[in-house]
Amino acid sequence: MTMSPDDSGIRQAGSSHDQWRVQLDTYLDGELPADQMRALDGHLRTCPSCAADALARVQFKRAVKTAGTRFVPSAAFRALIQKKIAAKPRRSWRFGFALAGAFALLLVAGLLTAYQQRQHLLQQQFYGEIADLHVSTLASANPVDVVSTDRHTVKPWFQGKIPFTFNLPELQGTDFTLVGGRVTYLGQVPGAHLIYQIRKHQISVFIFPEDLVNLRDSSKTTKERSFNLQTFTQEGLRYVVFGDVATDDIRKLSALLETAAKSS
Amino acid sequence: MCVSADAPQRGTFEELAMPLFSQLYNFAHWLAQNREEAEDLVQETYVKALRGFGSFQQGTNFRAWMYRILRNTFLTSRTGMKASMTVPLEDEEGPVAAVTTDAQTPEAILIDRNHQDLLQAALEELPLHQREIVLLCEVEEMSYQEIADTLSVPIGTVMSRLSRARAALRAGVQKKLQKTV
Numbered sequence: 001m002t003m004s005p006d007d008s009g010i011r012q013a014g015s016s017h018d019q020w021r022v023q024l025d026t027y028l029d030g031e032l033p034a035d036q037m038r039a040l041d042g043h044l045r046t047c048p049s050c051a052a053d054a055l056a057r058v059q060f061k062r063a064v065k066t067a068g069t070r071f072v073p074s075a076a077f078r079a080l081i082q083k084k085i086a087a088k089p090r091r092s093w094r095f096g097f098a099l100a101g102a103f104a105l106l107l108v109a110g111l112l113t114a115y116q117q118r119q120h121l122l123q124q125q126f127y128g129e130i131a132d133l134h135v136s137t138l139a140s141a142n143p144v145d146v147v148s149t150d151r152h153t154v155k156p157w158f159q160g161k162i163p164f165t166f167n168l169p170e171l172q173g174t175d176f177t178l179v180g181g182r183v184t185y186l187g188q189v190p191g192a193h194l195i196y197q198i199r200k201h202q203i204s205v206f207i208f209p210e211d212l213v214n215l216r217d218s219s220k221t222t223k224e225r226s227f228n229l230q231t232f233t234q235e236g237l238r239y240v241v242f243g244d245v246a247t248d249d250i251r252k253l254s255a256l257l258e259t260a261a262k263s264s
Numbered sequence: 265m266c267v268s269a270d271a272p273q274r275g276t277f278e279e280l281a282m283p284l285f286s287q288l289y290n291f292a293h294w295l296a297q298n299r300e301e302a303e304d305l306v307q308e309t310y311v312k313a314l315r316g317f318g319s320f321q322q323g324t325n326f327r328a329w330m331y332r333i334l335r336n337t338f339l340t341s342r343t344g345m346k347a348s349m350t351v352p353l354e355d356e357e358g359p360v361a362a363v364t365t366d367a368q369t370p371e372a373i374l375i376d377r378n379h380q381d382l383l384q385a386a387l388e389e390l391p392l393h394q395r396e397i398v399l400l401c402e403v404e405e406m407s408y409q410e411i412a413d414t415l416s417v418p419i420g421t422v423m424s425r426l427s428r429a430r431a432a433l434r435a436g437v438q439k440k441l442q443k444t445v
Contacts, residue, residue, distance in 0.1 A: 025430060026423065029401065031408050061402055064433070067383040068403035071293035077303055078285060084307070085278050085314050 017050050024054050028061060126186075126213045127224040133184055134204040134227070134242050137193060144180030144195055154181045154194065162190045166207050166237060169260035175199065176253055187212060196253060203243035203253055210238045221247035221254075230254040234261035277317045280326050281310060287404060288334055294399055295338045295347075297388065305341070309334040328406070328413035335396065335414060347392040379437075382444070386436035394429035401426055 020043050026032045027040050044051045137143045146157040151168035159165070161183045171178060179195035179202065191208035210233045221230045228250045229242045239261065241254045288309065293302035313320075313333050320329055338344040387395060400406045400414060411422045 025427060029408070060434070063380070063383055064387070064398065064402040067380050067387060068294070068399050069290060070384060071290045071302065073286060073289040073303075073306070081285060081307060081310050082278070082282060085281065085310055
């Protein structure tokens with residue numbers, strides 16, 4: 001399209017000046033190559049007819065621009081588009097990690113809480129059953145199946161009746177007396193239930209496999225349903241000392257049992 | 265004169281796209297010739313552009329990219345498909361006859377702003393492929409290269425099509441002026 005005019009040819013072309021005029025629009029668009037731009041500039045300075053044509057075309061371009069700038073969007077439409085494309089606050093990868101971390105922490109905390117709640121519930125359930133066994137046994141006309149104050153009689157009695165064995169403490173020189181024992185069940189698991197006596201109070205000692213229930217060992221005596229109890233594990237067995245006696249008595253008997261268990 | 269307006273190449277989509285809003289709307293209205301359709305067109309253009317902004321190549325012409333999206337969106341609309349079917353089978357790369365002017369040309373008469381409506385009517389009557397190129401050059405003041413990028417055609421086609429479009433516009437205005445006399 002951008003034809004290179006031959007000056008001599010144009011002069012020969014006479015009054016039509018078509019060779020120049022065909023470039024006028026491109027010239028006015030500013031798209032003519034520099035050398036042709038200079039040549040046409042020179043011609044327009046010397047040719048009133050082409051200069052008038054160029055001026056008319058400039059006016060036409062202006063008129064088209066004015067006529068073409070016709071439609072204006074409404075403010076509401078602008079606001080709608082603005083809202084649609086509004087830049088959302090960028091979240092950096094650090095924010096993402098922090099968010100994921102916080103979420104993970106919450107998840108862990110939630111799981112931990114749920115686990116603790118479940119453990120607490122199981123523990124309460126266990127102690128409740130222990131209390132029931134203790135009370136119902138003492139209320140029974142025959143609380144024990146083997147009646148003996150001799151630990152060497154009671155311990156062998158359990159052989160073949162429960163799937164474990166245990167040691168009983170020597171009570172000589174203490175206020176405790178062994179009353180006897182019986183086989184008991186907790187959660188369909190057989191265990192030993194021993195009855196000790198101190199000053200007319202009876203204390204239950206339960207011995208079960210350790211994995212029966214997950215309890216927190218504590219050297220402190222705790223209270224459950226107004227009873228005192230202490231529990232510990234030894235050699236894969238869970239011992240629970242339970243009764244309405246003073247905490248000091250529970251602790252003493254517990255210590256005796258633990259020492260005996262360790263000596264096995 | 266067609267001047268290349270280099271769009272800023274950095275910033276958020278909103279920062280780059282909103283300054284083009286009025287121009288895009290005006291162009292969309294000229295294409296669709298209907299306010300509702302123009303609004304739909306602009307809205308769809310912005311949504312598409314926002315979605316594809318990640319793939320926009322930094323350093324290339326953002327304005328041409330936006331206009332290209334708008335035009336393609338229009339061409340795939342019902343109105344656009346209908347309008348684009350009227351494109352004449354002419355040799356767009358071929359030579360264009362020289363256009364001469366004289367004292368009674370439309371250009372001279374259109375200095376009088378009272379005749380703006382004639383020019384607008386003549387613009388409206390141009391076939392789509394001529395109307396859009398006149399608008400891109402004269403109203404949007406795009407360079408030939410920008411127009412080529414927007415229309416996805418070679419620069420040679422831009423020049424020949426623009427020349428024919430101007431000739432058709434002048435002829436259209438002339439015809440309307442003769443009717444008014």
